[in-house]
Amino acid sequence: xxxxxxxxxxxxxxxxxxxxxxxxxGVVQRREELITYECDGLTSYRQRPAVVVLPRTSQQVAAVVxxxxxxxxxxxxxxxxxxxxxxxxxxxxxxxxxxxxMRQILDxxxxxxxxxxxxxxxxxWVTQTVSGAGFYYAPDPSSQIIxxxxxxxxxxxxxxxxxxxxxxxxxxLGLKIVTPEGEILDLGGEIPEMPGYDLTGIFVGSEGTxxxxxxxTLRILKSxxxxxxxxxxxxSIEAAGASVSDIISAGIIPGGMEIMDNLSINAVExxxxxxxxxxxxxxxxxxxxxxxxxxxxxxxQKVAEICKQNGARNVTxxxxxxxxxxxxKGRKAAFAAAGHLSPDYYVQDGVxxxxxxxxxxxxxxxxxxxxxxxxxxxxxAGDGNLHPLILFDNSVPGALEIVExxxxxxxxxxxxxxxxxxxxxxxxxxxxxxxxxxxTQADLETMQWVRQVFDPKGLANPEKIFPTxxxxxxxxxxxxxxxxxxxxxxxxxRF
Amino acid sequence: xxxxxxxxxxxxxxxxxxxxxxxxxGVVQRREELITYECDGLTSYRQRPAVVVLPRTSQQVAAVVxxxxxxxxxxxxxxxxxxxxxxxxxxxxxxxxxxxxMRQILDxxxxxxxxxxxxxxxxxWVTQTVSGAGFYYAPDPSSQIIxxxxxxxxxxxxxxxxxxxxxxxxxxLGLKIVTPEGEILDLGGEIPEMPGYDLTGIFVGSEGTxxxxxxxTLRILKSxxxxxxxxxxxxSIEAAGASVSDIISAGIIPGGMEIMDNLSINAVExxxxxxxxxxxxxxxxxxxxxxxxxxxxxxxQKVAEICKQNGARNVTxxxxxxxxxxxxKGRKAAFAAAGHLSPDYYVQDGVxxxxxxxxxxxxxxxxxxxxxxxxxxxxxAGDGNLHPLILFDNSVPGALEIVExxxxxxxxxxxxxxxxxxxxxxxxxxxxxxxxxxxTQADLETMQWVRQVFDPKGLANPEKIFPTxxxxxxxxxxxxxxxxxxxxxxxxxRF
Numbered sequence: 009x010x011x012x013x014x015x016x017x018x019x020x021x022x023x024x025x026x027x028x029x030x031x032x033x034g035v036v037q038r039r040e041e042l043i044t045y046e047c048d049g050l051t052s053y054r055q056r057p058a059v060v061v062l063p064r065t066s067q068q069v070a071a072v073v074x075x076x077x078x079x080x081x082x083x084x085x086x087x088x089x090x091x092x093x094x095x096x097x098x099x100x101x102x103x104x105x106x107x108x109x110m111r112q113i114l115d116x117x118x119x120x121x122x123x124x125x126x127x128x129x130x131x132x133w134v135t136q137t138v139s140g141a142g143f144y145y146a147p148d149p150s151s152q153i154i155x156x157x158x159x160x161x162x163x164x165x166x167x168x169x170x171x172x173x174x175x176x177x178x179x180x181l182g183l184k185i186v187t188p189e190g191e192i193l194d195l196g197g198e199i200p201e202m203p204g205y206d207l208t209g210i211f212v213g214s215e216g217t218x219x220x221x222x223x224x225t226l227r228i229l230k231s232x233x234x235x236x237x238x239x240x241x242x243x244s245i246e247a248a249g250a251s252v253s254d255i256i257s258a259g260i261i262p263g264g265m266e267i268m269d270n271l272s273i274n275a276v277e278x279x280x281x282x283x284x285x286x287x288x289x290x291x292x293x294x295x296x297x298x299x300x301x302x303x304x305x306x307x308x309q310k311v312a313e314i315c316k317q318n319g320a321r322n323v324t325x326x327x328x329x330x331x332x333x334x335x336x337k338g339r340k341a342a343f344a345a346a347g348h349l350s351p352d353y354y355v356q357d358g359v360x361x362x363x364x365x366x367x368x369x370x371x372x373x374x375x376x377x378x379x380x381x382x383x384x385x386x387x388x389a390g391d392g393n394l395h396p397l398i399l400f401d402n403s404v405p406g407a408l409e410i411v412e413x414x415x416x417x418x419x420x421x422x423x424x425x426x427x428x429x430x431x432x433x434x435x436x437x438x439x440x441x442x443x444x445x446x447x448t449q450a451d452l453e454t455m456q457w458v459r460q461v462f463d464p465k466g467l468a469n470p471e472k473i474f475p476t477x478x479x480x481x482x483x484x485x486x487x488x489x490x491x492x493x494x495x496x497x498x499x500x501x502r503f
Numbered sequence: 504x505x506x507x508x509x510x511x512x513x514x515x516x517x518x519x520x521x522x523x524x525x526x527x528x529g530v531v532q533r534r535e536e537l538i539t540y541e542c543d544g545l546t547s548y549r550q551r552p553a554v555v556v557l558p559r560t561s562q563q564v565a566a567v568v569x570x571x572x573x574x575x576x577x578x579x580x581x582x583x584x585x586x587x588x589x590x591x592x593x594x595x596x597x598x599x600x601x602x603x604x605m606r607q608i609l610d611x612x613x614x615x616x617x618x619x620x621x622x623x624x625x626x627x628w629v630t631q632t633v634s635g636a637g638f639y640y641a642p643d644p645s646s647q648i649i650x651x652x653x654x655x656x657x658x659x660x661x662x663x664x665x666x667x668x669x670x671x672x673x674x675x676l677g678l679k680i681v682t683p684e685g686e687i688l689d690l691g692g693e694i695p696e697m698p699g700y701d702l703t704g705i706f707v708g709s710e711g712t713x714x715x716x717x718x719x720t721l722r723i724l725k726s727x728x729x730x731x732x733x734x735x736x737x738x739s740i741e742a743a744g745a746s747v748s749d750i751i752s753a754g755i756i757p758g759g760m761e762i763m764d765n766l767s768i769n770a771v772e773x774x775x776x777x778x779x780x781x782x783x784x785x786x787x788x789x790x791x792x793x794x795x796x797x798x799x800x801x802x803x804q805k806v807a808e809i810c811k812q813n814g815a816r817n818v819t820x821x822x823x824x825x826x827x828x829x830x831x832k833g834r835k836a837a838f839a840a841a842g843h844l845s846p847d848y849y850v851q852d853g854v855x856x857x858x859x860x861x862x863x864x865x866x867x868x869x870x871x872x873x874x875x876x877x878x879x880x881x882x883x884a885g886d887g888n889l890h891p892l893i894l895f896d897n898s899v900p901g902a903l904e905i906v907e908x909x910x911x912x913x914x915x916x917x918x919x920x921x922x923x924x925x926x927x928x929x930x931x932x933x934x935x936x937x938x939x940x941x942x943t944q945a946d947l948e949t950m951q952w953v954r955q956v957f958d959p960k961g962l963a964n965p966e967k968i969f970p971t972x973x974x975x976x977x978x979x980x981x982x983x984x985x986x987x988x989x990x991x992x993x994x995x996x997r998f
Contacts, residue, residue: 119748119858142754164696175696193945199854199887201659201670203925203934204942204968205950209704230754259637259725303798359694363614392694430698439698447699450688455700457956461949473699
């Protein structure tokens with residue numbers, strides 16, 4: 009990072025320029041007000057930013073970024089701050105650009121099935137805006153009533169319904185972005201599959217390192233004629249996992265397919281009291297089917313049969329919207345409920361091939377036994393995206409470190425079986441040291457070269473995604489082996 | 504291009520090294536044998552390569568590319584040579600790397616629904632390999648019995664069934680590539696949505712400018728329980744277009760939805776003699792519905808009603824595989840049939856928002872009248888991807904130039920209504936001068952910077968995608984305006 013060796017900058021003239029760009033009440037600089045912005049959803053990492061700026065338009069974002077460039081200070085974009093990988097964690101002496109005032113829905117074009125929004129617009133608002141006309145926006149993170157579309161774009165967020173409909177990148181048609189140098193650029197457009205390189209695709213999921221999205225063109229989908237949720241309870245997790253494989257093998261792609269284990273079920277019942285989830289079940293499987301009424305009726309039958317064949321004790325279903333919501337309520341509240349089981353919890357986010365489900369869950373249980381920490385499992389079973397919740401007490405000295413080690417072991421396990429170290433929460437600050445587990449040095453160098461195309465000064469969300477020798481011993485060794493490419497361009501330092 | 508001002512290289516030592524890398528019978532250098540490789544499916548552009556090399560493995564491709572780097576000679580990858588935009592057109596003094604001997608299916612993993620292939624594998628072979636087990640590979644260009652997966656990846660190919668299932672990029676999970684510098688790199692993997700930048704996404708559709716894919720991991724889909732094709736005939740193209748909009752608005756996403764106009768219908772009936780397409784129809788609409796049997800039955804009913812409401816004279820349908828094939832046969836043969844209407848034809852490939860269909864077809868008809876060339880229209884109506892076929896006689900001096908002008912006018916029309924200059928055939932050599940119609944200078948510069956990350960010497964498929972001042976007056980003016988970014992890195996020349 010370029011600014012590391014520098015003196016603390018003189019913030020007064022910089023803040024003056026920010027105030028000229030966005031107005032006085034768009035700049036936050038009092039220490040007590042800055043506390044809010046010390047961390048995102050990954051609360052174990054904290055760093056106060058030097059100043060927070062709240063722009064309202066693409067032009068204001070561009071002006072703010074240009075000022076950062078002029079004074080060579082790093083900046084970090086932040087939406088609602090609900091990210092779980094520390095993607096919006098400030099660095100020392102940095103500017104936090106918060107998009108909370110950019111909450112306009114700029115265009116609704118039902119005929120062409122698209123909506124254009126500012127980045128601060130809340131995920132759920134998009135569906136609310138178009139639901140009256142029979143449309144919805146598919147990606148639905150658990151945090152959808154609070155997380156922002158800008159943050160979803162940065163992290164390429166998923167959700168319960170991404171099994172059938174894909175994650176954020178599959179629903180972003182175009183972007184207006186402010187590059188890390190403060191230029192306004194249009195990527196993609198209003199139709200899918202533009203010619204030229206897919207810069208929209210590379211921007212989505214780049215975690216704020218390639219610039220700030222200031223206008224986002226989203227694809228919306230027609231609401232299904234009929235929706236049905238099934239709940240099956242099992243006496244073994246393996247049986248629930250086998251049902252998932254069999255449902256997919258039968259050619260059915262449910263809208264969502266979720267498994268919760270006994271620990272999660274009881275946490276949820278303690279807190280949300282759905283009275284739907286049997287407390288003695290080893291695992292429950294939630295399956296949502298959508299489509300034409302006749303299709304849903306036929307698939308409902310098939311799914312129920314498959315679950316029964318795999319030993320489900322009971323299969324119940326709900327088609328009425330209120331009843332469906334009740335079945336989902338526990339799943340949506342699972343993370344929050346984990347907070348009641350234990351003073352603290354650490355959510356992991358890994359992906360495995362669906363066929364490895366039973367093996368990986370056994371190994372996670374073995375890790376739980378070995379380290380002595382309870383692990384609750386809640387996951388998007390259909391696409392193999394695990395969310396183990398490691399329960400601990402952060403007031404116990406050293407506990408966080410051990411829990412992070414357990415989390416790391418889980419990620420290594422995911423990679424070992426051919427999976428990934430992140431499904432939908434991103435790499436951020438949290439997992440960058442595991443990137444060499446998954447990518448070769450050449451892969452990481454190629455990505456960093458692409459990063460330099462957008463951000464030659466390394467000012468946009470530094471110290472994220474890519475491992476730095478300073479913070480991770482393992483990565484340091486890997487990085488030490490090569491570096492040829494980076495030395496080829498004069499004057500460009502490594503991140 | 505770096506080699507423009509250079510002397511013709513001494514090919515003898517280069518060819519010796521190629522022979523050492525791939526064996527003597529993997530190198531083609533006799534003039535008469537090189538003729539085959541002068542052009543791809545865009546036959547109006549021709550350039551003989553200096554030498555053709557046919558490697559068999561990733562290692563051999565890497566060795567060949569390293570030799571090209573050593574002698575600083577440009578190289579172009581070619582699959583089956585069916586591309587329609589001149590993406591595999593050689594440049595002067597270049598090496599053509601042909602993947603026709605790389606035809607192994609390396610892995611079939613039905614449980615995780617993926618197949619790994621070498622780039623020379625023919626598109627249709629993938630489905631043939633897995634169809635017995637109830638799976639298929641979705642992207643199906645008209646040329647699918649001859650085009651290669653490597654070429655599909657380069658051009659991000661589409662096809663009739665891409666309306667519902669997406670184009671090539673939605674079906675490529677991972678890639679082994681040889682970079683333009685001859686290094687072997689793995690992008691993506693066996694699961695979708697890996698963390699880090701989406702390099703797989705940027706590679707797919709990069710038309711051979713970012714390297715050569717040598718192993719491709721494809722997602723395969725479960726075959727539908729039931730498939731039905733409907734054929735509706737109309738007395739106006741507008742009515743066929745309105746039916747398309749109404750079908751989508753009703754929440755039905757057909758597997759494919761195609762319109763052919765009267766000229767195409769008669770061409771097809773003259774040649775293929777399907778006896779299914781009414782010769783007096785102004786337009787026919789083909790709709791393929793797939794899914795559960797109950798779903799297909801319900802949607803078939805709805806689609807037929809919508810077509811009738813929009814004035815269809817007749818709606819027929821076929822569910823039996825043989826009958827279905829018969830209904831599709833004419834559409835699949837439409838390009839070939841156009842060759843019987845006229846000595847030559849030029850296929851255009853543009854995209855428009857679905858809602859602009861009627862207007863754009865009127866304007867195309869007006870262009871046909873103005874220039875005095877017949878234009879047959881065949882198109883993927885569901886996703887607004889037009890394929891106007893401009894009929895002409897290339898032996899008439901000046902005809903090609905006028906036809907290219909008409910083609911250009913059509914593309915400008917597509918851009919004007921918010922569409923794109925290519926839907927699935929790529930930019931290649933053919934359309935690079937229209938890129939500034941669609942992208943700003945900043946967009947194009949950003950893409951070229953990304954290109955330089957992969958290909959600092961500019962050796963991989965040069966003179967493609969990006970407009971060069973030398974070949975296009977319009978582009979030259981656009982390029983003249985800026986260039987700031989390119990001057991920033993010392994020693995890097997513009998393409």
